Amino acid sequence: MTEVKQLVQDLADQFGRSQESLLPILQGIVTKEQHISEDAMIEVARELNISAAHVYGTATFYSFLNTKPLGKYVIRVCKTITCMMHGKNQIIKELEAVLKVNLGETTHDGKFTLLETNCLGQCHKGPAMLINDTPYTELTPDKVREIIMMYRDKELRVN
Amino acid sequence: MTKKQLQRLDLIFKNEHDIEEILTKTFSKSNEEIINDLISSGLKGRGGAGFPTGLKWKLASEEETDSKYIICNADEGEPGTFKDREILSRVPHKVLAGMAVCARLIGARQGYIYLRGEYVFLRPQLLEVINEFHQLLDKIGLDFRVEIFLGSGAYICGEESALFESMEGKRGEPRNKPPFPTQQGYKSKPTVINNVETLAHTYSIFKYGADKFKDLGVQDSRGSKVFSVSGDTPIPGIYELEFGMSLQKFVDDFADGDAKAVQVGGASGFCVPRKKFEKTVIGYQGKLRGTSLPTGGSMMIFNSSRSMYNVLHNYLDFFVEESCGQCTPCRVGTQQLLLGIEAVKKGDQPSSYLDKLMELAEAMRITAKCGLGQSVANSFSSIVENFKEEMIY
Numbered sequence: 001m002t003e004v005k006q007l008v009q010d011l012a013d014q015f016g017r018s019q020e021s022l023l024p025i026l027q028g029i030v031t032k033e034q035h036i037s038e039d040a041m042i043e044v045a046r047e048l049n050i051s052a053a054h055v056y057g058t059a060t061f062y063s064f065l066n067t068k069p070l071g072k073y074v075i076r077v078c079k080t081i082t083c084m085m086h087g088k089n090q091i092i093k094e095l096e097a098v099l100k101v102n103l104g105e106t107t108h109d110g111k112f113t114l115l116e117t118n119c120l121g122q123c124h125k126g127p128a129m130l131i132n133d134t135p136y137t138e139l140t141p142d143k144v145r146e147i148i149m150m151y152r153d154k155e156l157r158v159n
Numbered sequence: 160m161t162k163k164q165l166q167r168l169d170l171i172f173k174n175e176h177d178i179e180e181i182l183t184k185t186f187s188k189s190n191e192e193i194i195n196d197l198i199s200s201g202l203k204g205r206g207g208a209g210f211p212t213g214l215k216w217k218l219a220s221e222e223e224t225d226s227k228y229i230i231c232n233a234d235e236g237e238p239g240t241f242k243d244r245e246i247l248s249r250v251p252h253k254v255l256a257g258m259a260v261c262a263r264l265i266g267a268r269q270g271y272i273y274l275r276g277e278y279v280f281l282r283p284q285l286l287e288v289i290n291e292f293h294q295l296l297d298k299i300g301l302d303f304r305v306e307i308f309l310g311s312g313a314y315i316c317g318e319e320s321a322l323f324e325s326m327e328g329k330r331g332e333p334r335n336k337p338p339f340p341t342q343q344g345y346k347s348k349p350t351v352i353n354n355v356e357t358l359a360h361t362y363s364i365f366k367y368g369a370d371k372f373k374d375l376g377v378q379d380s381r382g383s384k385v386f387s388v389s390g391d392t393p394i395p396g397i398y399e400l401e402f403g404m405s406l407q408k409f410v411d412d413f414a415d416g417d418a419k420a421v422q423v424g425g426a427s428g429f430c431v432p433r434k435k436f437e438k439t440v441i442g443y444q445g446k447l448r449g450t451s452l453p454t455g456g457s458m459m460i461f462n463s464s465r466s467m468y469n470v471l472h473n474y475l476d477f478f479v480e481e482s483c484g485q486c487t488p489c490r491v492g493t494q495q496l497l498l499g500i501e502a503v504k505k506g507d508q509p510s511s512y513l514d515k516l517m518e519l520a521e522a523m524r525i526t527a528k529c530g531l532g533q534s535v536a537n538s539f540s541s542i543v544e545n546f547k548e549e550m551i552y
Contacts (some may be wrong), residue, residue, distance in 0.1 A: 081474065
């Protein structure tokens with residue numbers, strides 16, 4: 001059995017096989033693999049006995065359910081009004097410089113992806129960003145550099 | 160001379176841990192009494208639409224069916240709003256208490272908190288509180304369980320019927336209404352869906368009584384409201400204030416002394432220019448161009464250094480991305496409005512083109528299927544009307 005098949009089966013065992021389990025299962029795949037591959041979608045459709053087109057349509061509707069491969073750490077910088085007013089563009093520039101990627105790209109080592117997103121609900125502490133599930137607020141270029149260093153250190157320790 | 164500050168309230172965030180006592184006290188009352196309390200308190204939905212909460216519970220309680228649901232809407236996606244996150248992280252037990260009372264009243268055994276994906280970091284601590292709460296429910300003998308359902312980054316899922324679709328494992332596309340959620344909601348069963356703040360307020364009503372709640376506020380806007388204040392202010396954050404204040408008073412207290420406009424109700428709300436601060440009252444009665452003010456509680460302050468063109472451009476960019484794409488007026492309308500203001504700014508279109516765009520926005524208000532598409536006209540028209548020169552030059 002392939003790895004993705006096993007993952008989908010485990011998730012279906014955990015959340016159930018009714019259509020109501022679709023989002024939790026897709027979220028589970030993203031947590032594990034950072035994105036939902038076509039193979040994974042077909043597996044989900046088979047497990048839940050719904051069409052693959054339905055799975056695809058649902059997955060592509062939600063901005064946090066990535067269907068393209070992303071890095072291990074997905075950085076989502078809030079681009080909505082108050083974060084923009086408080087210097088979101090500087091934060092993006094700094095991240096681009098530190099990571100050596102453009103907005104929307106993934107680093108060569110596959111560790112970081114830099115994205116923009118809509119309101120994170122941290123408007124009083126803008127600019128704000130999410131790295132995977134963790135919010136970081138009141139960002140400054142210096143602070144951003146430190147945060148990325150912290151993640152890089154973490155990666156070095158793992159390897 | 161010292162200016163009189165707006166009265167800051169501390170009802171919602173007061174740390175009270177007498178849930179068991181309040182639930183036992185409330186459960187000793189009849190359903191009619193509870194509903195009457197809620198209706199006479201004047202509590203209305205705090206998500207923005209303002210539907211009377213007592214009436215919603217009453218309608219759901221009258222439906223006869225085998226299963227019903229109570230859902231707490233924590234898909235707070237409106238730009239400039241962050242109060243629900245604060246309530247869920249500081250006083251989640253009050254929200255759960257409100258859900259439990261509703262569950263017993265309408266006869267639901269299952270409840271959900273639909274938590275937006277951006278707030279997934281709250282889940283571990285919420286689960287702990289829910290577990291404790293389940294133990295309390297067992298103790299007082301109420302057969303009711305609450306689960307967390309996570310969203311995945313779609314603004315539209317804050318619309319109640321889109322939220323149901325999302326929970327049912329579908330694209331978050333709003334349904335036609337009627338039927339309303341109290342008739343056919345989640346899994347086509349009668350469902351009460353309330354905003355986080357609304358549920359927290361019901362706790363205060365059960366504890367302090369309807370009269371105390373009703374004493375706050377004005378006319379049809381009763382009680383207090385949690386406001387999310389951001390933008391050009393030295394003191395951004397969460398403030399609980401009484402309904403009925405004038406926007407001028409609000410600006411005196413919160414702005415940096417140079418406010419030129421306040422966006423009330425987020426990107427789907429209204430932009431009020433300086434000259435109208437005095438006349439604008441915050442509350443469901445606050446009449447702005449004949450429509451009542453959306454009261455999700457988002458207050459974004461812009462000072463004179465801000466370009467209102469950039470503000471509007473940012474909103475439209477947001478709507479283009481968040482439109483679910485189901486109905487044409489919203490899908491195409493949002494894109495055309497964005498292209499339109501860009502064309503006027505560049506000089507590719509004459510300034511009179513702005514009137515055409517306003518007509519389009521008004522057409523969207525009438526023809527779009529859900530609140531998202533209908534409310535684009537709120538911010539669009541109020542910004543273009545009041546800051547026309549900034550759109551052109």
